[in-house]
Amino acid sequence: MRSVLRTVNRVLLALAGLVLLAVGGAVLAVGLGGKPPSWWIHRDRHDVLLSAAERTRWRGEGWWWPVVIGALAVLVLLALWWLVAVLRRRRLREVLVDTGDGAGATLRGRALEHALAADAAGLEGVAHARAHLKGRRTAPEARLRLQMEPHIDPGTALRELADGPLAHARVAAALPALPAEVRLRTVSHKAERVT
Numbered sequence: 001m002r003s004v005l006r007t008v009n010r011v012l013l014a015l016a017g018l019v020l021l022a023v024g025g026a027v028l029a030v031g032l033g034g035k036p037p038s039w040w041i042h043r044d045r046h047d048v049l050l051s052a053a054e055r056t057r058w059r060g061e062g063w064w065w066p067v068v069i070g071a072l073a074v075l076v077l078l079a080l081w082w083l084v085a086v087l088r089r090r091r092l093r094e095v096l097v098d099t100g101d102g103a104g105a106t107l108r109g110r111a112l113e114h115a116l117a118a119d120a121a122g123l124e125g126v127a128h129a130r131a132h133l134k135g136r137r138t139a140p141e142a143r144l145r146l147q148m149e150p151h152i153d154p155g156t157a158l159r160e161l162a163d164g165p166l167a168h169a170r171v172a173a174a175l176p177a178l179p180a181e182v183r184l185r186t187v188s189h190k191a192e193r194v195t
Helices: 002-031 052-056 064-087 109-121 154-172
Strands: 094-097 105-108 126-135 140-148 180-186
Touching: 002 064, 094 109, 105 109, 109 126, 109 140, 109 154, 140 154, 154 180
Parallel strands: 140 180
Antiparallel strands: 094 105, 126 140
């Protein structure tokens, strides 16, 4: 679902950008006195966007208003779906733990996130850590953001994170795998004065 939403976002933004670029460029060219393209609806800079004849041409037809209202309703529903899908929180509420007896148990996603963040914050050179779980209940994925001290080697920090906090969380939740995306940032610090 997330990859579909990402693709829809990119396609819609690209189409909106192309339409705005084409229309804006044509309006700017006509407004600056340039010759409009053959497909453009205006002939010179004093034309109105819609003339009275264009606005009232289909008003008397019986199919016009239901089509306009239906098309606008579909556009509004699609825009609302897109907005809800983009703004919806992707946080995993619970993780299904295999207890071995066939029944299983659930672990709150927030509890695992807090434990993972606290364990990662305890690593050497980590100033601050945040964890976020996404994915499915049976196959969660972790997203970690670590603020590192400037003197720490990123490769070493990633190895310690994989062997420590991520391995602990995987074992604690009885997961076969716990893929993770880790973002490292250095802590901003003031330059030292040398005398």
